[in-house]
Amino acid sequence: MERAKPYRSANINPVKRSDGLLPEIASTHTEPYTNYILRLLFEASPDGFFVMMLDEPVMWDPATDDPALFDHIFQTQKITIFNTRSAELNPAFDGNLMGVTPERYFYYDVANGRAAWKKLLKTGWLNMETSESIAPGMNIWIETEFVNIYDQDGLLLGCFATQRDITLKNAEVDTLTASSSELSAAIAAVGDPFIMVDANGVITYLNYTAEVTLDLSYDRLVNKKLTDLLQIIDPDSGLDLKQILDQVKKTGIANRLGNKAKLKYGINDTAVTGVISSVKNADGSHIGWILLLRYPGDVLKEIVEDTVNLGRMKKLNRSLAAGYWEIDLHKGAVWISDEIFELYGINRTLEDDPEELKFLQNKINEMIVPEDRPKVEKAATDLIHDFKGYVVDYRLFDPSKTLRYIRSIVEVHNDESGTPVLISGAAIDLTWYYNHLTTSSFFEQIIEGAPLGIMVTDPSGIIQYANQKLAEITGYSVAELLGQKPSLLKSGVLPPVFYENLWKVVLSGDIWQGDIINRKKDGTHYWDSGAISGLKGKDGGIERLVAFKQDVTARKKLESDIKKQKDNLDRLHKEKIALLEDLNLEIRNPLNGISGFLDLLISEVTDMEHRKILRSIKHSAGRVLNRLDAVSDILNMEKDSWSINLRSIEPGAALREVLDYYREIAEDKGLRFESYIQDGLSLVTDPGLIAKATGNLINNAVKFTSDGTVRVEVVRPPASDDEILFRVTDTGPGIKKDEIDAIFSDALATQSDLTRTVESTGFGLRVTKEIIKRLGGTIKIESVPGKRTTFTIILSPETSVEVAGVEADRLKYFKKASSSSLRQELLIVEDSKMNSEVMALYLKKICAVDTARSGDQAVRLAEGKRYAAVILDINLGEGLSGVDTMKKIRKLPGYEDVPFIAVTGYALNADRAQIVEEGFDFFYTKPLDMSSFTSFIKELVIPEEG
Secondary structure, three states: OOOOOOOOOHHHOOOOOOOOOOOOOOEOOOHHHHHHHHHHHHHHOOOEEEEEEEEEEEOOOOOOOOHHHHHHHHHHOEEEEEOHHHHHHOHHHOOOOOOOOHHHHOOOOHHHHHHHHHHHHHHOEEEEEEEEEEEOOEEEEEEEEEEEEEOOOOOEEEEEEEEEEOHHHHHHHHHHHOOOOOHHHHHHOOOOOEEEEEOOOEEEEEOHHHHHHOOOOHHHHOOOEHHHHEEEEEOOOOEEHHHHHHHHHHHOOOEEEOOOOEEEEOOEEEEOEEEEEEEEOOOOOEEEEEEEEEOOOOOOOOOOOOHHHHHHHHHHOOOOOEEEEEEEOOOOEEEEOHHHHHHHOOOOOOOOOOOHHHHHHHHHHHHEOHHHHHHHHHHHHHHHHHOOOEEEEEEEEOOOOOEEEEEEEEEEEEOOOOOEEEEEEEEEEOHHHHHHHOOHHHHHHHHHOOOOEEEEEOOOOOEEEEOHHHHHHHOOOHHHHOOOOHHHHEOOOOOHHHHHHHHHHHHOOOOEEEEEEEEOOOOOEEEEEEEEEEEEOOOOOEEEEEEEEEEOHHHHHHHHHHHHHHHHHHHHHHHHHHHHHHHHHHHHHHHHHHHHHHHHHHHHOOOHHHHHHHHHHHHHHHHHHHHHHHHHHHHHHHHOOOOOOOEEEOHHHHHHHHHHHHHHHHHHOOOEEEEEEOOOOOEEEOHHHHHHHHHHHHHHHHHHOOOOEEEEEEEOOOOOOOOEEEEEEEOOOOOOHHHHOOOOOOHHHOOOOOOOOOOOOHHHHHHHHHHHHHOOOEEEEEEEOOOEEEEEEEEOOOOOOOOOOHHHHHHHHHHHHHOOOOOOEEEEEOOOHHHHHHHHHHHOOOOEEEEEOOHHHHHHHHHHOOOOEEEEOOOOOOOOOHHHHHHHHHOOOOOOOOOEEEEEOOOOHHHHHHHHHHOOOEEEEOOOOHHHHHHHHHHHHOOOOO
């Protein structure tokens, strides 16, 4: 009675025709030659291939659930053929995939492996990406596609798998998406238990897989010290978890746990393996550890039960060639069948001779292929020393020099006490079986069922073979492709030199890999990701070219979309920077006049209430200036244009103005402000930058402290000559431990809480961290929530580099040049009337002042008289710029030694460097501190008395 076929949807095996038969391979060659090409193609492929076959065909109905049949398939389906590349892509099996079952293939996660195999049996197709470790700390990503193979009756024979190294593709996509917020989701999706630990040994993250598979609790572990809660004992290395962490941190080399390692958590004791590696910062400093764990695969020692295989073999070949032998250990008797000698083609000349078995073994060993001898010798050694049976397949050349495939099966029989009493063995000729695996019909199913296009050409590029998948990709039938050249698919988009380089690589014997824009039969373009290699003959010349192709149009579209998003974000970022630069410049100009006039009014108004109002206005202007300075610092960081001027300083002198400024603000707020600077301290640093960094910390402390004390200390720690500490402590609300890492990021600067009672401080702290990094120091935070917070800057008192005061040297030069002048007059070139007037009001107290509102007017005034110094704004509106005006005046007679001072709203270090490079001698940023600026001008142009 004919078996009923279960219903199977059409997409289960897309290469099957409606009549249930697999299509034939189209070829211009005879069948033997086609087989030869296919075998070469299979082995030479840059992709991995392997086949998992069942012992005998089974009827699998995707519409029903048959647990017993599924277990049989999952446990007995075996890899029966594989190429070299698949062995390389599966390093866990030491180069030999033969006999690997699905259960063993998914040794690291059998539960997920069973779920995947059920999907394959249900749909006929399975795609998966896995990570394989090929060396300590080095992983590759493998994409594997499985396709089921059926016979003409719809019975399941097994499956065909193709594998490709997609590490480079994943790296490219990762690079494009590195800045996206989906990074955390990607980490959470890691299929193996994944734990992240910071430099202090505190667990900062574990993924869902770790919670489920290792029975760990997220809430109980995160923010706790790893070694307080978890223990790992690795008998292979003799190390515990703490020793492993210390070793990894010290050496930087990842530690791979052995198969006998145990993870202990509470009362749980779990077998585990995996890798523990160090995480380093960009400067190479250790910042934490990563634990990527797995369930270990047991060392599988298979003793193959061959009754099922033999049954299938007999169906395929009625005349099974086999021989048998026995050794009676109790009597010391040996029996060998005649079939054994016939099997190996050896004449039997020593029958009943005690040395016959040894003679037979020596003869067989001489015939075994050298590459297979080690595994045969190992099996024999285990039998002799440990009485362990075995099953081993090997190749040999018989006396006629014919390659044969032999399977030896040896069993050890024990008595009731467990003592070995009999050894029996069988040798089976499987040559016909292996030949069956490499015949045309077998390879037709593999190649036609492959999930990628395959093409074979002669050395001139004429297509001699194409599979059905290539026809689906290109839109051409196989018959239309045969006899054509691959140029049939040219899109016309790529230049001729591209194809010239491609053929140059292939014909040199190397493998070409890359993406090509090709054209389908209907004229549409598609992206073809391909690999092309040359098959060499015995003389070393290229005999055939084989190409493996995959339509990656969807992937390219994704990459293009990601790139467009990245470009759009870059454009928006540049627009944001440009807007900040414009606002910084435009606000500084009017603020200069406002601040200058406020200082004049405060110095002249005698009414105390009015003076108090003016000081409040001045304080508000100072807050605006602080925000502008913060924006300037952010822009300096974006442009990486920090200007560092190192010199030997005393901390007290460098911080004097900062301390006075914030003391007044703190006391107005009702806070105690204390400062202590240890006597005799000096260090080499940038006084402006260390004052800014310390000021940012004080500003933060004052803002967040509503009651109590802000204390600033500069000290050298006891018994330490290589550190100076700048410490700022406040009695504010403190910082939670889980917020400390984010305190220096933009997170606090971008919050939009309309109910917050203090100003955001994220920018200032981010700038402070960058400044300290530039000065070669570090910064740390200590906080007790609800009580206090301490920020500590740690600097070295000395450095091997010291930059001389360039501006000080210039000042000395111009003071000497101006000492012979009898009358000192200044020229102010400023298009803003308010800024011009406020500068003139201050400077007229020390000398005569002329003003000009444009560059042309300034040049005319300079032609009429020689000024002791020229003060110029850079942006003068229409007409000459400040730079052009300076260059014209400097060319006039008598202006060779006249100082030119730039006073501008351009506040970035890059702006300063560019303006000074243009020829200005001094640079000042608006708004000016008019008292300090006036003192500078007086020192510059007024001769010293006496």
